[in-house]
Amino acid sequence: MPSLPSHRQGRRVLTPAPTRRVPAERAVVDCAVYVEGHRLPGRYTHSAALAEVRRRGTGFVWLGLHQPDEHQMASVARTFGLHELAVEDAVHAHQRPKLERYDDLLFLVLRTVSYIEHESVTTTKDIVETGEIMLFTGPDFIVSVRHGDHSELAAVRSRLEADPEQLERGPAAVLHAIADHVVDTYLAVTTAMQPDVDDLEELVFTPSTRIAVEQIYLLKREIVELRRAVVPLAEPLQQLIRAPGNPVPKDVRRYFRDVADHHITVSDRIAAFDETLSTLLDAAIAKVTVQQNTDMRRISAWVAIAAVPTMIAGIYGMNFDNMPELHWEYGYHLVVGFIAAITVLLFVTFRRNKWL
Numbered sequence: 001m002p003s004l005p006s007h008r009q010g011r012r013v014l015t016p017a018p019t020r021r022v023p024a025e026r027a028v029v030d031c032a033v034y035v036e037g038h039r040l041p042g043r044y045t046h047s048a049a050l051a052e053v054r055r056r057g058t059g060f061v062w063l064g065l066h067q068p069d070e071h072q073m074a075s076v077a078r079t080f081g082l083h084e085l086a087v088e089d090a091v092h093a094h095q096r097p098k099l100e101r102y103d104d105l106l107f108l109v110l111r112t113v114s115y116i117e118h119e120s121v122t123t124t125k126d127i128v129e130t131g132e133i134m135l136f137t138g139p140d141f142i143v144s145v146r147h148g149d150h151s152e153l154a155a156v157r158s159r160l161e162a163d164p165e166q167l168e169r170g171p172a173a174v175l176h177a178i179a180d181h182v183v184d185t186y187l188a189v190t191t192a193m194q195p196d197v198d199d200l201e202e203l204v205f206t207p208s209t210r211i212a213v214e215q216i217y218l219l220k221r222e223i224v225e226l227r228r229a230v231v232p233l234a235e236p237l238q239q240l241i242r243a244p245g246n247p248v249p250k251d252v253r254r255y256f257r258d259v260a261d262h263h264i265t266v267s268d269r270i271a272a273f274d275e276t277l278s279t280l281l282d283a284a285i286a287k288v289t290v291q292q293n294t295d296m297r298r299i300s301a302w303v304a305i306a307a308v309p310t311m312i313a314g315i316y317g318m319n320f321d322n323m324p325e326l327h328w329e330y331g332y333h334l335v336v337g338f339i340a341a342i343t344v345l346l347f348v349t350f351r352r353n354k355w356l
Helices: 046-056 069-080 083-091 152-160 171-206 212-241 249-315 331-352
Strands: 028-035 060-066 098-102 107-115 128-138 141-147
Touching: 028 128, 028 152, 028 249, 046 060, 046 069, 060 171, 069 083, 069 141, 069 152, 083 128, 098 128, 098 212, 107 171, 107 212, 128 171, 141 152, 152 171, 171 212, 171 249, 212 249, 249 331
Parallel strands: 060 141
Antiparallel strands: 028 060, 098 107, 107 128, 128 141
16 A cells, blocks of 8 residues: 655654745845946846946956855855855855965955953953954955954945045955955954053052952953964965965055054064963962962961960860869969960961961
8 A cells, every 4th residue: 555655654754844045135235346446336236247347348346245155155156256165165254364366366364353342351251253254356356255243344345435546456456455454453453452451460460459360361362362363364465465476466465565564563462462461360370379378377377376275275174083273263264364365475476477
């Protein structure tokens, strides 16, 4: 007897619903055609924009995407001829800063950073957050893929559109403008972090203050995250400046030298922060050790003072019959006075030696 396709061993088999594919346009932030430094009016899909540029034989396309999925990125890759390995990196993100070349196509990964405002470094849990920007550049297009909510490029696009002479240099000019924007953000973040480091330094070296070592570890962790985002970019920048057969025009390479100089400044700041925090960590641990020694001295002093009446009371609490002192008329007063005298003497001695 034929079996029912919707049942198996008495249970109904549910066929999973097909995944709904979201069109690439849903991930598009902006798509524009630039000819002779000016943006053409009208709205374009990425395929229509590239067709327009190639029909004219001049200009380039700037396509901006935000966190596209695999299907959306595959559609863009087919249109612009992007390499599948670079496309995979652009979808899954979490890449180190790097520069890869596929024939006349450049793939640049930039890590973005953002400073999280907070009232005090001693109460916050996060100080910086990171994102990513992937850039595909070809002879007549640039595709920017952003990951993270703080990596907007609208200001960069507006600034370039106000400078047609710069835009006329083509996709390489946009590549430089985005890299310059990201490195300038690094400078702003390190400038904002300087007061946090200064506040911790003041707390550590202020007498009679307690500092949680965990807060130093927190800031050091944030510095490590910042270093991982910033420092590896040095090599890609040098490749853009000096690599043989570089498709970046020579007049644009000069601008990348300025970006590299700013990047060196940021790297030096991060190294200084890391060294300062290591010093603060050593000082804080030493301060905690000194405080523990002080506390132990204080505890030991009180234990010594308390040991006197305990010892004497223990002796006279023994149940021996032949203890002549038990029958003295003033024995109790003598013992209490002796205990008080020894206790006061120990207290004065410990106080004079700053144990109490």
